[in-house]
Structure formats: C-alpha cells, structure tokens
Amino acid sequence: MSVPSARIVAHFDMDSFYASAETKRNPSLRDEPVVIGADPKDGKGRGVVVSCNYPARKFGLRSAMPISEAWRLCPQAVYLRPDFEYYESLSSQVMQIIRARVRDFEQVSIDEAFVDLRSIATTMGEAEAWVARLKDDLRTETGLTCSVGLAENKSAAKIATDLHKPDGITVIGPGMTKEFLAPLPIGVIPGVGVKTEMLLKEIGITKVGDIQKLEVDLVKKRLGGSxxxxWDVANGLENEPVKEHELKSFSTERTLEEDSKDWVVIEGIVSELAAELGDRVRSAHIVFRKVGIKVRFRGFETHTREARLATYSNDKDAILREARSLLRTFQDKKLPVRLVGLRVSEVKREATDQTSISVWIDGLVD
Ligand SMILES: [Mg+2]
Structure with a gap:
C-alpha cells in the first residue's frame, strides 16, 4: 500500500514586477530608482506609489506611499504612469511558462502563483532544484526574476517567499512549519490586517508563536469566523488545495480624448481595441465564446451588448467582426461617445495546454 506523500507547495512572486517590466523595455533604467504610480507633479501630485524598484526602496520608498512623499524622499527617481496592458501581457507570458510545466497551478495575482509539486518532486531538495531551473528559464525567456517560497502548505510558502527577496528561494523543511512561523509577527499571516492585529495585541499576542499556544476556541471567540x-495557519495546519480559478473574461476600454459622434473615428478605436484583445487572448492561450461591447455616451449613459459565437475561437478577426456589428446598433444615437470597451467572455484554456504539460513533465505524470 502506498502512503500519500507530504505536500510540497511553491509560491512564486515576481520581484518588483511593474518596475522590472519597465526596466525590461528600457534597460537604461536598471540602476535608477524607478517609481510607478500617480503623476508626482513636482511634489504636488495626489495618488500613490503603485510599485517601485529596489534602488528606489533604498530611499525609503514603498508601494502605497503617497506620491508626494515619494517625491520628497527621492525627487531624482524616474516617475512613470502604470501601463497595465503591457504588465498583463508580460504576466501571461510568465504564467504560461510556469503553468506548462506542472499539473496543479493557481495564479493568485498578476505576478503571483502557487504550484503543487507533489507530482514532480518527492523531497524538498528535488523541489528546490526544480524551482532553481525554472527561475533560470524564466530569467532567460523573459528577463525577469522572481522569489520563491517552498513549504508544506500554501500559507507557509507565501510567507517564506518574502524572506529572501529579490531573486531568492526560501525552503521550509517538512515538519518545520510551526517552528518557522513562531518568531514572526502575526501580520505575516494572510488575512491578518491592522484591525485583527490590534484585537490580538490587546490580549498580548504579537508573534505567530503566541497564537500557537492558545486554544483554538479562544482564538475563534476573539476573532470570529477568521x-x-x-489558528490553522499559525499551527501549520492550513491545507487549501492548489487549484486554478475559473477564468471569467478579458476586457479593455478606452476613453476618447474628446467626446465624438464621428463613427469612423469610433470604429477605428474599436479596431485597435479588438487587435489588442486579440493579442492578449493569444498570449494567454485562451479561447472565447462571447464578444461584448460597452459604449458610454456623454453624461455617463452606458450600454453593453454581446454576441455569442457558434464555436470557441481565438481569432482577432472574429472579435473585430462581432464588435463592429455590435457597434452599428448604436449608430442612431444622438449623443457623442465618451468611452468604448470590448470584452471576450466564456473563456477557457486552449486545449493545447494538455499537450505541453505531458511534454514538459515527460514521464512524471502518466
Ligand atoms: Mg511581486
């Protein structure tokens, strides 16, 4: 009789992803402090830092810091507005490289993913070697680095990732999760925010190890549902599966520089949006069944319409064709158009994913 092997979960987190993406297309930024966020307007700007690179962090800059404060600390940094379309296309490239090599994959944000390595490695040593190879390949193929945590469950792997950033691998050996977590502040637990931290501090709980010593009923009484x-995370007992979430839709939209009633101009924009969406669909290796349009008129009156195709498609011409015919249904409107958006939905992964999985992990999965 075979004994089920212990889980080995890897958590991948791209290093200062947006800033690295900007450096990728403009290598002269490599050693400069780079800040992605709101327009600083010489220190008078509102809004926050969305992301910054490691040279910027040396000046004390952090994500979510007001952009005016970032400017005060480091006016010489390169300040850029975020380009989410570009980041998303780079993200799909990265995720596709990881996804193609494993059976159990779960993307959790634009630059983070979990992988269950049970089908690939039987020891942490094997897992670490596999992760190191993948990190090298990611760097070669995309020019980007990431940090990885390896542990017996998702929460410990995620917490471990932050310990050696950038470009690190942190391994929590089998049976070591509780010991690893004990000295860390409770704020490292995913889901513990400022409010929970305060509730626990009031009863003298500051370290994960303090929670480990408590009865589960007391923690439940103090914190309710969460x-x-x-308590499970603190004790290394969290056991959530690594599971791909269902994809819902891909969309893009554009606000016109000036509100317009010129349907030639509007159709031109729709063509650009269709081409962009087509590229993203291709790079994400998905197929779609529905194409939808959103049209917002002056005064914020907004309409959406969609069409369902006879079969799944990944064809950008199909997006354009459907989008144009949907757009035509608005042309007798008297108001000028302020914004147009396109969306593909009922999406799923291209079937070819399965082939690439068996090619990559040749022999390890039947
Ligand atoms: Mg990251």
Missing amino acids: GLWI
Missing part, C-alpha cells in the same frame, strides 16, 4: 483560519 479565527479558525488564523
């Missing part, structure tokens, strides 16, 4: 989750 208490059980926090």
Whole structure:
C-alpha cells in the first residue's frame, strides 16, 4: 500500500514586477530608482506609489506611499504612469511558462502563483532544484526574476517567499512549519490586517508563536469566523488545495480624448481595441465564446451588448467582426461617445495546454 506523500507547495512572486517590466523595455533604467504610480507633479501630485524598484526602496520608498512623499524622499527617481496592458501581457507570458510545466497551478495575482509539486518532486531538495531551473528559464525567456517560497502548505510558502527577496528561494523543511512561523509577527499571516492585529495585541499576542499556544476556541471567540483560519495557519495546519480559478473574461476600454459622434473615428478605436484583445487572448492561450461591447455616451449613459459565437475561437478577426456589428446598433444615437470597451467572455484554456504539460513533465505524470 502506498502512503500519500507530504505536500510540497511553491509560491512564486515576481520581484518588483511593474518596475522590472519597465526596466525590461528600457534597460537604461536598471540602476535608477524607478517609481510607478500617480503623476508626482513636482511634489504636488495626489495618488500613490503603485510599485517601485529596489534602488528606489533604498530611499525609503514603498508601494502605497503617497506620491508626494515619494517625491520628497527621492525627487531624482524616474516617475512613470502604470501601463497595465503591457504588465498583463508580460504576466501571461510568465504564467504560461510556469503553468506548462506542472499539473496543479493557481495564479493568485498578476505576478503571483502557487504550484503543487507533489507530482514532480518527492523531497524538498528535488523541489528546490526544480524551482532553481525554472527561475533560470524564466530569467532567460523573459528577463525577469522572481522569489520563491517552498513549504508544506500554501500559507507557509507565501510567507517564506518574502524572506529572501529579490531573486531568492526560501525552503521550509517538512515538519518545520510551526517552528518557522513562531518568531514572526502575526501580520505575516494572510488575512491578518491592522484591525485583527490590534484585537490580538490587546490580549498580548504579537508573534505567530503566541497564537500557537492558545486554544483554538479562544482564538475563534476573539476573532470570529477568521479565527479558525488564523489558528490553522499559525499551527501549520492550513491545507487549501492548489487549484486554478475559473477564468471569467478579458476586457479593455478606452476613453476618447474628446467626446465624438464621428463613427469612423469610433470604429477605428474599436479596431485597435479588438487587435489588442486579440493579442492578449493569444498570449494567454485562451479561447472565447462571447464578444461584448460597452459604449458610454456623454453624461455617463452606458450600454453593453454581446454576441455569442457558434464555436470557441481565438481569432482577432472574429472579435473585430462581432464588435463592429455590435457597434452599428448604436449608430442612431444622438449623443457623442465618451468611452468604448470590448470584452471576450466564456473563456477557457486552449486545449493545447494538455499537450505541453505531458511534454514538459515527460514521464512524471502518466
Ligand atoms: Mg511581486
């Protein structure tokens, strides 16, 4: 009889992803402090830092810091507005490289993913070697680095990732999760925010190890529904599966520089949006069944319409064709158009994913 092997979960987190993406297309930024966020307007700008690179962090800059404060600390940094379309296309490239090599994959944000390595490695050593190879290949193929945490469950792997950034691998050996977590502040537990931290501090709980010493019922009483989750994570007992979420849709939209009633101009924009969406669909290796349009008129009156195709498609011409015919249904409107958007939905992964999985992990999965 075979004994089920212990889990080995890897958490991947791209290093200062947006800033690295900007450096990729403009290598002269490599050693400069780079800040992605709101327009600083010589220190008078509103809004926040969305992301910054490691040279900027040396000046004390952090994500979510007001952009005016970033300017005060480091006016010489290169300040850029975020280009989410570009980041998303780079993200799909990265995720596709990881996804193609594993059976159990879960993307959790634009630059983070979990992988269950049970089908690939039987020891942490093997897992670490596999992760190191993948990190090298990611760097060669995309020019980007990431940090990885390896542990017996998702929460410990995620917490571990932050310990050696950038470009690090942190391994929590089998049976070591509780010991690893004990000295860390409770704020490292996913889901523990400022409010929970305060509630726990009031009863003298500051370290994960303090939670480990408590009865689960006391934690539940103090924190309500999330208490059980926090207690499980603290004790290394969290056991959530690594599972791909269902894809819902891909969309893009554009606000016109000036409101317009010129349908030639509007159709031109729709063509650009269709081409962009087509590229993203291709790079994400998905197929779609529905194409939708959103048209917002002056005064914020907004309409959406969609069409369902006879079969799944990944064809940008199909997006354009459907989008144009949907757009035509608005042309007798008297108001000028302020914004147009396109969306593909009912999406799923291209079937070819399965082939690439068996090619990559040749022999390890039947
Ligand atoms: Mg990251």
